[in-house]
C-alpha cells in the first residue's frame with residue numbers, strides 16, 4: 227500500500243491518502259475555472275484522512291468544494307452520492323511526476339491552457355452526453 231501526505235498552504239490542514247491512482251485529471255468548465263482561477267486539477271481517492279479546519283462550500287445542488295478555513299487553499303471536491311473526493315494534487319509533494327490522464331471541457335479552456343499530449347479529452351458536449359449534470363455544467 228502506498229500512502230502520500232500533503233498539507234494546505236498554511237499547514238493547518240493535513241491530508242493523507244492511501245493507494246492514490248498516480249495520475250491527474252483536469253477540468254476547464256466555468257465553475258472549475260472560477261474556483262481554481264484557471265483549471266481544476268484533481269485525482270480521485272476514497273481512502274483518506276483529513277485533519278484541521280476543513281470548510282465545505284455547497285457549489286451546486288449535488289456537490290461540495292472544500293478549502294482550508296485559515297488560508298483558503300483548495301482541498302477537494304466531492305459529490306453527494308460519491309464517497310470519493312477529488313483532491314488537488316498541489317497539496318502533495320509526491321504528485322510531481324504523475325501523468326495527465328484526462329481533460330474535460332476542453333473547448334472551455336483558457337487559450338493558454340490547451341495542453342498538448344495524447345491523454346483523453348472530452349468537450350463540454352461530449353462530457354455532458356455521458357454525464358448529464360443538473361447544473362448544465364461540471365457541477
Ligand SMILES: [Zn+2]
Nearest residue numbers: 234236294297
Ligand atoms: Zn491552510
Ligand SMILES: [Zn+2]
Nearest residue numbers: 253255258364
Ligand atoms: Zn469542472
